[in-house]
Amino acid sequence: MxxxxxxxxxxxxxxxxxxxxxxxxxxxxxxxxxxxxxxxxxxxxxxxxxxxxxxxxxxxxxxxxxxxxxxxxxxxxxxxxxxxxxxxxxxxxxxxxxxxxxxxxxxxxxxxxxxxxxxxxxxxxxxxxxxxxxxxYRYTEGMRQIRELIRSGQLGRIYAVDLAFHNAYGPDKPWFYDPALSGGGCVMDLGVHMVDLALWALDYPGVSRVSGHLFAGGERLGPRPDRVEDYALATVELETAATLQLACSWRLQAGCDALISAAFYGTDGGAAFRNVNGSFYDFVAERYRATARETLSSPPDAWGGxxxxxxxxxxxxxxxxxxxxxxxxxxxxxxxxxxxx
CATH class of the missing domain: 3.40.50.720 (NAD(P)-binding Rossmann-like Domain)
Known part of the structure; x- marks a missing residue:
């Protein structure tokens, strides 16, 4: 029944x-x-x-x-x-x-x-x-619309993707700061969302090269660090010749609670997904044609669950x-x- x-x-x-x-x-x-x-x-x-x-x-x-x-x-x-x-x-x-x-x-x-x-x-x-x-974040209305634009070819060949997730607070539980327990810092906590979002939107192209720069307390960490990073930059080169640039952090002095964005640039246009006024929950998605922009989606959007x-x-x-x-x-x-x- x-x-x-x-x-x-x-x-x-x-x-x-x-x-x-x-x-x-x-x-x-x-x-x-x-x-x-x-x-x-x-x-x-x-x-x-x-x-x-x-x-x-x-x-x-x-x-x-x-x-x-x-x-x-x-x-x-x-x-x-x-x-x-x-x-x-x-x-x-x-x-x-x-x-x-x-x-x-x-x-x-x-x-x-x-x-x-x-x-x-x-x-x-x-x-x-x-x-x-x-x-x-795959389940936000904005990213679903951007993914459809990319997959339908309306943005042309995607050649650049800019990804960012900066959390002004950082985790409040001690295990996040132990690499043996967490597996890493802001990249593992926040970067995983953005890398997943980009590969999912692009239909999982092959990855040819990855490089990363990790920092803790403003100091550069070496390879295989023994402490977690609170700021990171990474470059991911794809077999399609596109390049992803990722920046993420905990406790960045960014002037707001959070900066979250994923921007896709193609030969026939661009599109971006970004948070509104530092919010962790409210997002807008836009399509770009040269200097013009079109809103694809805006709050409210109950995407969390x-x-x-x-x-x-x-x-x-x-x-x-x-x-x-x-x-x-x-x-x-x-x-x-x-x-x-």
Whole structure:
């Protein structure tokens, strides 16, 4: 039995996939709410080391069991697991869930290195389970329109892409500053979004060369740094002869909360996606023709939970492993090369 609510087709309770949530801090609860609102799945269990966090999350799913660990969550019997834990745990927890037969939706980065990401994708393929990663900027209306312009050839041959993500605050949890736990600094935290966005928009061209310059506290870091960077510049040369330029940072004195942008320049025009007035959430997308500009999209755009919601709908639709997950390895490989790994 089904009903249609707010545009979603909702299955009757008992027929929907059962999903568990591992980690329900701010972002975990936000993604949980987005998934609940689809009506596509039932929340079977919530696991978080903080009893307070777990209790807050349970308000959105009163029938969910509260457990402490991933293994307890899996023992309850779930069809999918949503992971929002520290980065060092993502790969091993994703593999554990997949090997237990559950689909996975994981916060970025999926792994700290290409090897970790490759291992997760391999586990998903072997288990034939749906794998999703919260690379949420793909789901903004502006970037979807820009991608369509690029793929339809309306901008001509793309030869230059400028990417930037500057966060004036930086993370507030200590593990972000330990390279063994985080895998890296602002490139791993913020740059992953921009590299993914560019390769996704360009349909994943081959990468011929990558170079990176990393800084911490205004000092240049050497290859294979033993501390995380808070400012980075990188150049990614593509086999199409296009060049990507990336700049990202934590705590840059930029005069606003954040500077986020992705600009694509082609032989027949350009297009750019950028945040508005320093916002982390509001974006405008524009198309450029010489000195003229056209607005493609503007706020409001409730994009934050779309990646999670789409994963839940695909899970409810019975989808299994999607070979496009291999592109997660492409992004991780670029980051490895930025770090000199």
């Amino acid at each position: 089904t009903e249609v609510v707010a545009g979603w087709q909702r299955e009757a309770p008992g027929t929907r996939p059962r999903v568990g949530f591992l980690g329900v801090g701010w972002i975990g609860r936000h993604r949980m709410q987005a998934i609940v609102e689809t009506g596509a799945v039932d929340v079977a269990a919530i696991a978080d080391p903080s009893a307070e966090m777990a209790a807050q999350a349970q308000q959105a799913a009163p029938d969910a069991a509260l457990v402490s660990t991933l293994d307890e969550l899996l023992d309850i019997g779930v069809d999918g697991v949503v992971i929002a834990t520290p980065s060092a745990l993502h790969a091993q927890q994703s593999i554990r869930a997949l090997e237990a037969g559950a689909a996975v939706f994981c916060q970025k980065p999926l792994g700290r290195t290409e090897a970790e990401v490759r291992a997760v994708v391999s586990a998903a393929r072997n288990a034939n389970r749906l794998l999703g990663v919260d690379l949420s 779309r990646a999670a919601g789409e994963w839940a709908m695909r899970l409810a639709g019975g989808e299994k492993f999607d070979p496009s997950a291999d592109h997660l390895i492409d992004v991780a490989r670029v980051l490895d090369r930025v770090y000199g790994r």
